[in-house]
Amino acid sequence: MHVSTASRALGSDAAGVSAETVQRVRELAVMLGYRRDVGAAGLRTGSSRLIGVLVPRLTDIVLATIYESIDIAAGTAGYSTVVANTLDDAGHRRSRLDAMLSRRIDGVIIGDSHIGDTAAFELQKLGVPYVLVMRKLEGHLSITTDDSLGGRLAAEHLLGLGHRRVGVIAGDPLASTGIERTDGFRRAFEAAGYPIDDRYVVGSGFDTRGGLAAGTRLMDLAEAPTAIFAVNDFIAMGAMGAIRDAGKKLRDDVALVGYNDIDIAATLPVPLTSVRSDLSAMGMLSVEALLLRMQGETADPVLLPPVLVPRATTVG
Amino acid sequence: MHVSTASRALGSDAAGVSAETVQRVRELAVMLGYRRDVGAAGLRTGSSRLIGVLVPRLTDIVLATIYESIDIAAGTAGYSTVVANTLDDAGHRRSRLDAMLSRRIDGVIIGDSHIGDTAAFELQKLGVPYVLVMRKLEGHLSITTDDSLGGRLAAEHLLGLGHRRVGVIAGDPLASTGIERTDGFRRAFEAAGYPIDDRYVVGSGFDTRGGLAAGTRLMDLAEAPTAIFAVNDFIAMGAMGAIRDAGKKLRDDVALVGYNDIDIAATLPVPLTSVRSDLSAMGMLSVEALLLRMQGETADPVLLPPVLVPRATTVG
DNA sequence: GTTCTCTGTGCAATCGTTTGCAGTCGCTCG
DNA sequence: CGAGCGACTGCAAACGATTGCACAGAGAAC
Numbered sequence: 083m084h085v086s087t088a089s090r091a092l093g094s095d096a097a098g099v100s101a102e103t104v105q106r107v108r109e110l111a112v113m114l115g116y117r118r119d120v121g122a123a124g125l126r127t128g129s130s131r132l133i134g135v136l137v138p139r140l141t142d143i144v145l146a147t148i149y150e151s152i153d154i155a156a157g158t159a160g161y162s163t164v165v166a167n168t169l170d171d172a173g174h175r176r177s178r179l180d181a182m183l184s185r186r187i188d189g190v191i192i193g194d195s196h197i198g199d200t201a202a203f204e205l206q207k208l209g210v211p212y213v214l215v216m217r218k219l220e221g222h223l224s225i226t227t228d229d230s231l232g233g234r235l236a237a238e239h240l241l242g243l244g245h246r247r248v249g250v251i252a253g254d255p256l257a258s259t260g261i262e263r264t265d266g267f268r269r270a271f272e273a274a275g276y277p278i279d280d281r282y283v284v285g286s287g288f289d290t291r292g293g294l295a296a297g298t299r300l301m302d303l304a305e306a307p308t309a310i311f312a313v314n315d316f317i318a319m320g321a322m323g324a325i326r327d328a329g330k331k332l333r334d335d336v337a338l339v340g341y342n343d344i345d346i347a348a349t350l351p352v353p354l355t356s357v358r359s360d361l362s363a364m365g366m367l368s369v370e371a372l373l374l375r376m377q378g379e380t381a382d383p384v385l386l387p388p389v390l391v392p393r394a395t396t397v398g
Numbered sequence: 399m400h401v402s403t404a405s406r407a408l409g410s411d412a413a414g415v416s417a418e419t420v421q422r423v424r425e426l427a428v429m430l431g432y433r434r435d436v437g438a439a440g441l442r443t444g445s446s447r448l449i450g451v452l453v454p455r456l457t458d459i460v461l462a463t464i465y466e467s468i469d470i471a472a473g474t475a476g477y478s479t480v481v482a483n484t485l486d487d488a489g490h491r492r493s494r495l496d497a498m499l500s501r502r503i504d505g506v507i508i509g510d511s512h513i514g515d516t517a518a519f520e521l522q523k524l525g526v527p528y529v530l531v532m533r534k535l536e537g538h539l540s541i542t543t544d545d546s547l548g549g550r551l552a553a554e555h556l557l558g559l560g561h562r563r564v565g566v567i568a569g570d571p572l573a574s575t576g577i578e579r580t581d582g583f584r585r586a587f588e589a590a591g592y593p594i595d596d597r598y599v600v601g602s603g604f605d606t607r608g609g610l611a612a613g614t615r616l617m618d619l620a621e622a623p624t625a626i627f628a629v630n631d632f633i634a635m636g637a638m639g640a641i642r643d644a645g646k647k648l649r650d651d652v653a654l655v656g657y658n659d660i661d662i663a664a665t666l667p668v669p670l671t672s673v674r675s676d677l678s679a680m681g682m683l684s685v686e687a688l689l690l691r692m693q694g695e696t697a698d699p700v701l702l703p704p705v706l707v708p709r710a711t712t713v714g
Numbered sequence: 715g716t717t718c719t720c721t722g723t724g725c726a727a728t729c730g731t732t733t734g735c736a737g738t739c740g741c742t743c744g
Numbered sequence: 745c746g747a748g749c750g751a752c753t754g755c756a757a758a759c760g761a762t763t764g765c766a767c768a769g770a771g772a773a774c
Contacts, residue, residue, distance in 0.1 A: 084753065084755080086732075086754065090733090118500060118730085118731080119502060121437040121501060121731095123731050123732070124437055126730085126731045128759075139466070141463050141466055146457045153482075153483065166469075184434060184435065186437060289661065290665045316662070319665055326667060346662075348639070349638065351638045351642055351666065406763090409762090416721080434761075435759090435761065438760035439761050441728090441759090442729050442761050443763095718772085719773095720770090724768095726764100728761100729760105729761090732759095734756100736753105736756105737754080741748100741749085742747105743747090743748085743749095744745105744746095
């Protein structure tokens with residue numbers, strides 16, 4: 083019995099080996115607790131069967147949800163995933179991507195793209211298949227929700243409720259999500275005849291702390307806004323703190339709209355109105371697109387449609 | 399110039415190679431964009447420089463936080479990490495652990511241990527170094543917080559506020575965290591002369607949805623509790639929904655204590671009283687312990703002390 | 715001038731798989 | 745009965761790195 087025969091017998095098709103041998107080999111493999119060494123196989127075949135995923139932070143439940151669905155989809159296609167927190171920092175991105183390339187990653191899903199970031203370009207140059215998810219970058223294939231439309235939905239909702247003086251907590255000015263959601267929102271208000279002054283649009287981190295700080299700035303304005311659009315739910319939750327600290331009441335004094343509609347939004351003491359995006363679908367589709375590219379085929383960009391879910395922070 | 403020379407020149411010590419050669423090799427490596435193939439090296443050296451991490455779910459921010467600190471600590475020690483969501487399901491655990499072993503993982507950090515789970519035993523038998531984090535399992539090295547003490551702290555806080563008829567949302571009955579926090583809490587009430595009836599202790603998932611369902615059951619009791627202890631903050635947030643749905647007011651009608659003190663707890667519209675545990679320290683320490691074990695040394699179990707942080711769900 | 719030591723480099727085996735090619739064996743067909 | 749074919753199996757090279765060992769050459773010591 084030669085190793086090559088065993089290798090063939092353990093292959094998924096087991097071609098060119100007698101049925102008897104296949105059975106014998108497989109039984110023995112189980113008995114001996116044999117496990118094929120994926121690394122060694124990769125050395126020979128040139129494929130690590132590994133997909134790298136770059137995210138800003140997994141403690142952001144939005145990214146964790148996307149990663150979860152990516153991992154599942156990759157798993158069913160026979161791939162493992164490695165994930166890296168890049169903290170939206172160029173240095174981290176570099177070193178983590180380097181580590182991935184050292185492991186001869188088969189493809190990369192970039193969930194943290196950032197204006198001015200070079201990761202996508204580098205992969206392009208190296209010929210490593212990649213896809214962007216969640217955030218876009220001009221000239222690269224991306225799977226995202228229609229953030230501009232999402233912003234407009236939030237705006238129309240608030241306009242319909244009679245709000246005219248509104249604030250926006252815009253997130254990171256270098257992430258497409260924050261940019262496009264803010265743009266869609268502002269354009270809708272402008273089109274309605276109520277352009278939003280720049281002082282009412284403040285940048286922030288994407289977490290609760292950032293939302294609290296930015297929300298406080300908005301509440302400190304001479305004429306505080308009657309409604310706030312936060313480009314994600316964590317920011318919105320931070321803003322809730324700011325509104326409370328300013329002695330105002332949610333909805334009655336200041337309405338609030340978040341984005342992503344994470345699970346918690348619905349069960350908060352005051353349930354949060356939010357723009358829902360299908361994060362799991364985004365993850366799945368990004369894997370699908372990446373697999374296509376890995377086979378040398380072309381994949382199309384995707385823009386998933388968001389939906390506004392009205393709750394107590396805006397309506398009775 | 400032979401590959402062996404190059405390999406030596408690129409090693410961290412670069413022993414047995416002339417300084418001139420080292421410099422030449424390194425310059426060339428940079429110029430050519432050479433990257434050492436970690437997988438191939440692992441084949442020869444027997445070490446993948448990979449640490450596997452098993453968690454129930456990364457969408458649970460508690461686990462995501464622990465994983466984040468594990469990843470950082472592992473990184474500074476020159477290791478990469480692979481993480482797997484096991485969803486507290488035996489089948490998933492099996493297949494994900496298998497995949498890790500196929501990659502010749504150097505060590506495993508188990509964050510999802512469960513009574514009746516065999517992962518730890520299997521690793522022990524295979525001689526693969528491992529450590530438990532967050533949850534304990536009899537007979538295995540673990541790095542956790544003192545959950546029993548945490549439960550007692552919550553109980554003493556509520557007792558001090560005059561609460562006598564209290565409910566507990568206990569989480570998964572097979573996870574040590576839920577078990578010990580609940581036990582510590584009940585023992586303290588019993589010691590104070592107010593034993594808690596079994597009907598006032600309900601199991602649940604560890605997420606918001608689970609908290610909502612369990613909270614609803616508590617609020618539906620003939621004599622609803624005047625305070626609820628939830629064994630984690632997400633459960634507590636679900637319970638907030640249940641309390642609201644029952645038409646009761648947080649704190650005035652029903653006080654609420656959570657566990658872990660995640661970031662959001664402080665900025666909620668009604669800030670949540672919670673038992674804080676140092677999740678990052680837990681992650682770091684688990685890596686430290688694992689590294690020790692990987693070097694064949696012995697590591698000691700750790701019990702980090704929790705602290706109660708009183709907020710508006712219990713006090714004025 | 716011979717021997718010895720020391721430094722730096724090269725050789726070759728090795729890790730565990732995969733896979734093209736070649737060989738063996740039994741059968742069928744003419 | 746011999747050729748030919750098909751089904752299995754074995755051989756050996758290859759993937760990219762590491763490492764014990766041997767060897768070359770320079771210089772020192774006698």
